[in-house]
Amino acid sequence: MAQLTLFFCQKSDGKGGKYMKAFLILEDGTVFEGTSIGSAREVISEIVFNTSMTGYLEVLTDPSYAGQAVAMTYPLIGNYGVTPDMESDRPWVEGYIVRELSRVSSNFRCQGTVQDFLADHGIPGIAGVDTRALTKILREKGTMNGMITTDGGYRLEEVIPRLKAYQAGDVVGRATCKSASTLKGKGKRVALLDLGAKKNIAKSLQARGCGVTIYPAHTTAEEILNTHPDGIMLSNGPGDPKECQGIIQEIRKLYESGAPIFAICLGHQLMALANGADTYKMKYGHRGGNHPVKDLETGRVYISSQNHGYVVDVKHLPPSVAVPSFCNVNDGTNEGLRYTNKPVFTVQFHPEACPGPLDSGYLFDKFIQMMGGSSNAKESRN
Numbered sequence: 001m002a003q004l005t006l007f008f009c010q011k012s013d014g015k016g017g018k019y020m021k022a023f024l025i026l027e028d029g030t031v032f033e034g035t036s037i038g039s040a041r042e043v044i045s046e047i048v049f050n051t052s053m054t055g056y057l058e059v060l061t062d063p064s065y066a067g068q069a070v071a072m073t074y075p076l077i078g079n080y081g082v083t084p085d086m087e088s089d090r091p092w093v094e095g096y097i098v099r100e101l102s103r104v105s106s107n108f109r110c111q112g113t114v115q116d117f118l119a120d121h122g123i124p125g126i127a128g129v130d131t132r133a134l135t136k137i138l139r140e141k142g143t144m145n146g147m148i149t150t151d152g153g154y155r156l157e158e159v160i161p162r163l164k165a166y167q168a169g170d171v172v173g174r175a176t177c178k179s180a181s182t183l184k185g186k187g188k189r190v191a192l193l194d195l196g197a198k199k200n201i202a203k204s205l206q207a208r209g210c211g212v213t214i215y216p217a218h219t220t221a222e223e224i225l226n227t228h229p230d231g232i233m234l235s236n237g238p239g240d241p242k243e244c245q246g247i248i249q250e251i252r253k254l255y256e257s258g259a260p261i262f263a264i265c266l267g268h269q270l271m272a273l274a275n276g277a278d279t280y281k282m283k284y285g286h287r288g289g290n291h292p293v294k295d296l297e298t299g300r301v302y303i304s305s306q307n308h309g310y311v312v313d314v315k316h317l318p319p320s321v322a323v324p325s326f327c328n329v330n331d332g333t334n335e336g337l338r339y340t341n342k343p344v345f346t347v348q349f350h351p352e353a354c355p356g357p358l359d360s361g362y363l364f365d366k367f368i369q370m371m372g373g374s375s376n377a378k379e380s381r382n
Contacts, residue, residue, distance in 0.1 A: 022126040024097060025147045027163035029156055030137060034128035037101055038118025040150045044166045045069040045094035047146040048309065049135045051288030055355020056114070060093055060123075061086040063175035063196035064265065064307050066238040067168030069095030069148060070287075071131050071138075078114035081105025087198040087354055091117070092175060092238075095148045096125035097134070124148045142283045143309060171239040172196055172247070172266075176217035185211035188373045191229040193217065195247070195266050196237030200352040204364050205233065209373070218246065221253035231260040231371040234267025236350065241269035241279050241310055248274045260343040262367040265308055268346035272337060277317040282333070285309035289356030292329035293336070293349055301329060304349035305356025311348065312337070343370050 022036035026047065049071040050059055056077050059070060070093045079102040096118060105113050118125050126148050138144070145163040147154075175196035183202055187209030192202055195217045202212045215224060217237070224232065232254055241248075244266075252274040254261060263271045269279050286306040293304045311333045314324055319340065326336030326347060336347040345367075351360040368374065 020150050021152060022124075022148060022150050023152065023154065024126050024129060024134075025149065025154065025156070025159055025163070026137070027144045027146065027160055028137075028141060029160060031156075032126070032129045032134060034126040036150050037098070037115050037125040037127045038096060039122045039124045041122065041124050042147065042149040042151065043069065043095050043124050044145060044147045044163060046143060046166075046168065047071065047097070047134075047138065048143055048285060048287055049073055049131070049138055050307075051290065052355050053289075055085070055289065057083060057085045058087050058198075058355045060091040060096065060117075061088045062198055062236075062307060063088055063092045064198075064236050064238045065093045066171040066175045066196065067094060068238070069093060069097060069146065071097035071129070071134050072099075073131055073135050075099040075131065076102055078102040078105060080107035081110035082112040082114060082117045083107055083109045084111070085354070087200060091121050091123050093123060096123060097129050097131065097148070098125065098127050099129060099131045101127045138284050143285060168239055170243070172217050172237050172244055175238055177214055178216065180213060180215050180219070182214070183212040185209050187211070188230040188368060188371045189213070189227075190231050190233050190371075191215060191224045191227065192233040192235060193219065193224070193251075193267070195235045195244075195270070197235035198350070198352060198354060200354040201233065201235055201264065204352045204361065208364055208368050210368070217244075219250070221250040221257070224254065225257055225259070229259065230373070231262065231367060233367075234261065234263035234271060234346075236265035236267065236307070238266070240281070241266060241273055244270055255339075255342060255344060258342060260367065260370040261346075262363070262370070263344075263346035264350060264352070265348060268337065268348050269308075269310055269312055271344065271346050272312040272314075272317065272322070275317065275321050275339070277322075278313040278315075279310050280313055281310050282308075286328070289353070291349065293326045293360075294329050296325055296327060302359040303357045304335075304351075304360055305353040306349045308348060345370075
């Protein structure tokens with residue numbers, strides 16, 4: 001008879017007041033009461049929701065969430081604790097909102113609890129929230145700013161103006177790496193512009209033999225092109241793409257160079273802006289691991305991982321520049337572009353996933369082929 005072994009790790013509370021009341025206040029005046037988790041400090045941020053059923057560590061550490069507090073729609077979070085499945089070296093969410101935080105963490109790789117992880121990094125959170133009701137509000141009224149606080153003496157007439165005035169600021173500058181670094185590989189050499197990149201982008205390239213040099217977001221096009229890379233990757237990242245005007249100008253130079261380019265998420269939006277398209281903020285965005293996208297050339301539908309609140313408006317992008325390559329099956333929004341006269345293609349979703357399905361991982365193989373190489377990918381999850 002097979003033996004079932006459970007691995008438990010549960011540290012004592014102590015760092016965020018497990019039994020302390022906390023409040024989530026939205027800018028429309030809605031207030032949710034719950035229990036403080038993580039840090040007890042007060043935070044104001046944009047409130048968004050993620051529909052992933054697993055992968056909460058990857059969500060917490062995704063730099064695209066800089067400036068945002070994330071509500072998880074799946075009701076139980078933390079049941080496998082803190083594992084090595086992180087997309088950066090630290091969490092980037094401003095706050096964390098859950099229905100129930102598991103009191104026991106069970107996994108053979110468990111290194112601690114989510115409660116302690118949040119507290120150790122100064123991230124405030126709130127548990128006991130009706131996340132279904134919260135999500136319905138955000139879907140009906142749109143994404144809005146909010147505050148997580150343990151101060152029960154708050155005054156709505158003072159808090160709401162502060163919420164409406166909140167702006168995330170230069171989140172790309174915060175989320176990008178501080179200096180260039182290189183991951184060795186024997187295949188094609190790729191320059192990765194880090195706009196707030198998830199680690200699995202570089203890992204997906206390295207799994208295909210590529211050597212990857214990762215550059216900070218404000219690196220000039222000349223500095224990248226002077227190294228003569230075989231291809232250029234533009235990563236995901238946080239915030240409003242129109243706030244990145246200096247980066248857009250450099251991306252235009254990269255485009256004009258004729259180098260093979262593959263861009264994901266924010267990189268997709270910035271490439272579009274660099275070529276005359278427009279972007280707009282969605283009502284509540286796409287965040288989760290189950291979003292269907294349709295390949296407009298083959299008609300095939302892929303399930304994708306997504307995390308974005310802005311989308312490219314292709315109405316004024318002439319076919320002589322680029323044509324849509326993917327669309328979202330649910331709402332018809334643009335999910336990808338193929339540029340007509342340059343070796344450039346971009347997607348709004350995450351082919352590197354983490355969390356989410358690897359259905360569209362073949363796009364990395366397409367990029368390798370565009371650079372003149374062949375791919376023998378050995379995909380791995382951390």
